[in-house]
Amino acid sequence: MDHYDIVIIGAGLAGSLAAIALAREGHRVALVGPRPAIADGRTTALMDQSIDYLKKLGLWDEVAPLTAPLVAIHIIDGTKRLLRAPPVNFRAPEVGLEAFGYNIPNAPFLEILEKHEASLPTLDRIPVAATTFDFGELEARVGLGDGRVISADLVVGADGRRSAVREAAEIETFTWSYPQTAVVLNFAHELPHQEVSTEFHTESGPFTQVPLPGNRSSLVWVQKPRDAEETLRLAPEVLSRTIEDRMQSILGKVVAEGIPQSFPLSGHTARRFGKGRVMLVGEAAHAFPPIGAQGLNLSLRDVMTVVELVGPPAGGRLPADTGDRFDGRRRIDIVSRTASVDLLNRSLLSSFLPVQALRAVGLQLLSSAGPLRGLLMREGIHPGSALQSIKESLREQISRKRA
Template sequence: MREFDIAIVGAGLAGSLAALALSDSGRSVALIAPPARAADGRTTALMDQSIAFLKTLGLWDDIAPQAAALETMQILDGTARLLRAPPVAFRSGEVGLNAFGYNIPNAPFIEALDARIAANGNIVRVANGVTVASSFENGVELVLDDGERVLARLVVGADGRKSKIRESAGIGVRTWSYPQAALVLNFSHDRPHGNVSTEFHTESGPFTQVPLPGRRSSLVWVLPPREATRLCGLSESALGQAVETRMQSMLGKVTVEGGAQNFPLSGMTADRFGKGRVALVGEAAHAFPPIGAQGLNLSLRDIMALKDLLQTAEPTAYDGIGDRFDRKRQADIRSRTLSVDLLNRSLLSDFLPVQFLRSAGLHLLSALGPLRSIVMREGIEPGGSFKAFRDTLRERVARKQA
């Protein structure tokens, strides 16, 4: 039986990033997952805090050539409802940043991660799935699908929504679904996007264009499932025309690249995010619609929190890390999940008071710079607005004392 200090189960973006992040902890690390990956044409928007974390892992230089800066994020009301909201533009310069973050295609992101992991002598890659995990006093025993048994003092479950690690730890989940599907594709266009991401709020959900390098963008279009299926079945030229019409030809002629993918929308949160010697990260812990660029950013904060816990723990102390991790992640995960859910449901609601509140909120954001700044900082980094306020006070006090 092989033994490791830490075993990460699942080698998607969250699991691979967790393995790299924990590989410099002085502990032995195994990354356990089958080698095959499905082709992924999606992109991921990472905010400034997440980009800074990638830099600490030495990954950013590998990924940057494939990424596009998000300098402006604008919201446009694309509904035909009685109560419509004004346009709202969030500019990174308002909070002292060159960009809020960057949009990165998943395929080259995963390739860069795989290459870094293969070259990292502190990570042992185990190309098998896990069938069951059993907790004992001295660790967690993992039974692999080839019959091998592995003992780990700490197990990080990064094995997705149907997590075997979560199930084996006896952690329940709350799930829900939406009457929506996400149509995901990449496209080229005649006009430059100027590093501006545009989100149209429609009656069926958001239609979000996000820049890619050059005159290219990615799209997440939330629709009724039947409509998403219909559009997926169109020729690329017909689908490009539908996209161009929906975004009012803002970027000129649209040419769809490589077809579209269609995903039903649902949500899930684990009842707890850690237990004993088990910690859950990424979609093993939380999943929600691709709205507001929160998914992988939230997963990276899971990894940052776990890394911090391990840095402050004794090298041989693993028992109870899962419980401490759970307490540390509750507020962030619950609040982000609730905010994304409320935003999505507000777009679907025909109830006039709900439409009024959404419209009034966007009016305030459009008119009040300080409020817009708070929202921007919180979107980039939880607690960011409080930190900025605290730093401003310190600077003022220092100037007065000088």
């Protein structure tokens, strides 16, 4: 029976990045999971902190040609409600950055990760499903779909919303659903996007255009489920014109590409993010609507924490309480991000006038108050930086008074 330092279940973006990061540290790693049957048509906007991590892993030079920078983010209230918010513009130079991050197509990104996996001598790629788990006192054992059994000091569950690792570890989840479906596709357009992402807030959810290289963009269009079904049935030329109208023709003529995909929206958080020999990352631990480019960025912070906790190989077995320590380290970040995205999404759906008023006032403050907008941008890019900035400001004020 083959023994590994760490077995990672789930070979999507989060699992693949975790495997590469841990193998580069020198650990013997197994990445377990079948390859996707259907190419993922979505894109992922990775923020500045995540891009820095890709550079650290030696991946960025290959990924960069696929990407488009996000220099500015415009939020437009596209509702027809009585209380509407003014447009809000977030610009990277306001916080000293060339770009907030970069938009990356998922399918070719995963292909690059698979190539790097194959080049790492301490990483074994096992393209079958994990079928059984036994978390013992001395090690964890994983049964594979091809009949083999492997063992490990630690197991990382990166196997998505219906995580078998989470279930085997007897970790419960708090789950909720939304009356929404996300339609995703890419489209070409007549006018340049100027590296600007535009998010129209509508009564059914956000309609978000994100730049791709050239005169192309990706779209995440959150709708009511029945409306999403109708959108998927539209003829290509009708779909293209519908997108152009929704975009208020700010990018000129639109041509939809390929076949749109849809994903029902729901959310969940695990009651624990780690337990004993188990750590949960990505959607095995948390999931929420595609608002504010938080999904994979949050998952990458999971991965960073795994790598930091495990550390470089030091001889001997990895500690059996690593999962418990991981849970403590990740709790505040995950819970706060999940709550903020959920609150923003529900504020769009609410027909309750006071809720609409609070949302409009909040966006008005962001539009008019530069320091507040800058604080929010820094927090979105580097979690915890807003609190640190407030602490430093208070220290400066106290020092001045004492002087």
